[in-house]
Each structure stands twice: as C-alpha cells, then as structure tokens.
Amino acid sequence: MLLTCKNIDMKFGDKRVLSDVNLNIEKGKIIGFLGKNGSGKTTLIKIINGLLSPVNGEILVNDEKVGVESKKVISYLPERTYLTMNLKVREFIDYFATFYEDFDKDKAYNLLADLKIDAEEKLSNLSKGTKEKVSLILVMSRKASLYILDEPMGGVDPATRDYILDTILNNFNDDASIIISTHLISDVEKILDEVIFIDEGKIIKHESADKLRSENNKSIDEIFREEFKC
Template sequence: MSTLLECKNLNKNFGAKAALSDVNLTIQSGRIIGLLGPNGSGKSTLIKLVNGLLVPTSGSVLVEGSAPGVLTKKVVSYLPDRTYLNDWMKVRDLIGFFKDFYADFDPNKAYDMLRRLSINPNDNLKSMSKGTKEKVQLILVMSRSARLYLLDEPIGGVDPAARDYILNTIITNYNPEASVILSTHLIADVEQVLDDFIFLNGGRVVMSAAVDDVRENQGKSIDALFREVFKC
C-alpha cells in the first residue's frame, strides 16, 4: 500500500467565492472511494485540481509525490463531468486516439466492453444518446491501466442495468496498486462497492471514514447518513 494522492491545506477560490477550503486528504492505493456531497459542494473542483485542470489558490496537491502535470497525467485516468470528445468521431477512431495518447490504454479491453454494452464501434458519437455517449467515455477511461481513476459522476446518466455493469467493471478492474475516486449523488447505488467515503459540504471535508465502520458503529447506510448530515 502506498500513498497515491495527498492534498495539504488545499484552497481554491473563484474570485471572492471559496470553492474549496482547507482540504486535507491522503488516499492510499487499493481503495475505492466515494466523493459525496450536495450540488456545489466542491466535488468537481477537487477532481479538477487533482487532474491539473485547475491550479490551487493555496496549498498543495501531490499525485504519487508530484504536482499535477505531464508526469501525473500518465498515471491518472479522468472521466470529466461533461464530454470533451469530438462528436463527429467514430468510437473506433476514439479508441485509436486514446491509444496514441496513453501508453497504458488497452484497445482490446475497450472493444470487449463495447461488445458487452452492445455499442457499435463504427457509430459516431453524434448519433448516440446522452447515456450511450457517457458509456463510451467511461469505457475509454476504464480501459487504461492507470494508478488513479478520477470519475466525476460516472453513473448519473445511464440506465440501472448499465449502472450495474459499470460498477462491476470498477470492481473487476480492481488492482491493489490503483485507487478509484468517484463522485456521485447516487449513493445507494454505489455504496456497496466503496471502501471509504468523503463527505464534502461548502468546500470543506465534513466527514471521511470507512463505509463498514459507519454501518458497524452507527447501524446505518451511507445513504441514510448522507440524508441526515445534509438535511435541507
């Protein structure tokens, strides 16, 4: 077990608005972590900071000891919350594109998953529904053998059967050297596969623990705890 990600006194402001305040986190390898919080709590901001798409206002983010950059992008596989892929491209071309970009991308794995989800590699993105596009994007991201997977809302737009398949992919893809951080609102759907969870609220970490510890000590699910902590 080694430290994959470390955030120290991390702050991010957008103008006068603090999106993240004093976040301290250490993520070890071999874990599946749920990043949970209400809308606007800073989940995507945190993921973007780890991925190097945003720069901290103060504090530091280290991925395997390095600040986000070319080196860390080799080991981080990121699923953004919106698509950045060109929608005139065919799935087959996207697979080639990813293969050119990432040394750890395995096209066979991608084709295998496409088959399981009945997606035609010769279709272009433009012709696909929102959910299918999301599936394609997730397939691309999960076909890398990265050390850290950052999945921003991976199951939000897909149907329950595909949701199960995606979670199953995350489980069977499990590797003690790697960790998965996934942000979502659909806690009941994911909590069974999580090791740990992080609750974010108003840009602060309000709670982080192992999921089974909460069940053991408080006798409630993470979903129930979330509803209690974030009661409106």
C-alpha cells in the same frame, strides 16, 4: 501515498469554494466522494487533474506535482460530455491508445463488444447512455493508478448504472484506487471502501465505509441524508 492534497484553497472571485482541504488517498481503495451540489467535489477533482489552479496548497500524485507525470497515472471521467470531436468510436480508441501508454485496446474492444456497440459508429450518433458507456470504457481500459469518476452514473437508467458499477469493479487492478463522486449513494455504497463527505468546500468526514455503517448502524445513504439535511 497515491494522492495527497495539502491545504487546498480555491476561490472564484470572492466566493471561497474550497477551504484548507487536506486529503490522503492510499492505493487499492474505492472511495466515495460525497456531498451536496456546489459543495466543491468537482472543483477539487478538477484541481487534481490540472484543470484548475488552486489559490493555495499543493497536490501530489505519487509524490509528484500535478503535471505530465501525474496525468500518465490518472484516468479521469469528467461529469460532462467531453468527447466532442466528430470521431467514430474506433477513432477515439486510437486517440487514447496514441496518448496513453497504459491503454489496453483489446480490453476496450471487448467491452464494446459486450455492449454490442459498433466501433464504426460516430459517437455523436449514439444515445446519451451509450455515450456515457463509451466514455467509461475508454477510461477503464487504461491500467491507471488512480481512476477519478465524476458522476459516472448521472442521467442514465438503473440497468446502465449496474453495468457501470460492474465495469468499475471488474476492470481496475488491486494496486489502483478509484474515486467516485456521485449523488446516487445507495447505488454505489456497496462497493465503497472509504467515504469522504465534503460540505461548503471543507472535508467533514473521511472514514472507512464499513466502520461508518457499523458505528451508526445505518447505510451510508442514510448517514449522508442526516448529515446534509436541508
């Protein structure tokens, strides 16, 4: 099993945000991690990446606890702008190449060239959408076992969203898995193998996307809207 979450509980003060979360992710899957705002998606993602410590439970990546070894095989795109160092795009590529043995510099430069992004430009001078693309390029240029993309298409135009989806599909290997957390379900559902619905810190559904569509005769987006109707 690539990723195992066992009995994960998380609290912020008195507020329980994750409750007995159990999850198994196999290799070679594209998984949609779907839920309303505040349902616990980002919290669980942060725990998997070692950015938060759960109150209870255990996360295993390739049967190893979260730590240096798991970070070598996870490529993570946070929902927020995290490349805040005042560096040029080229310098960020060098940074990633320095710390990640699986980083493919040639792939990164090719992807930049496709988008006509100048590697000598400072990241801070680029538009929001272009920054998102550069962040995604850096993440997808790694030959990781698990890609975790938290709201990769938030706040970007539809054409950029299509580019992001194409980049995701064309640049990960069959042995890897991708977890995509997003609200833009209709854009992303066509590429999903599995879907996980999370609500109020609990996993309420984890199924094959095709099976869910055929059983309900609806799109994942429609099923989500019904499930989480306000």
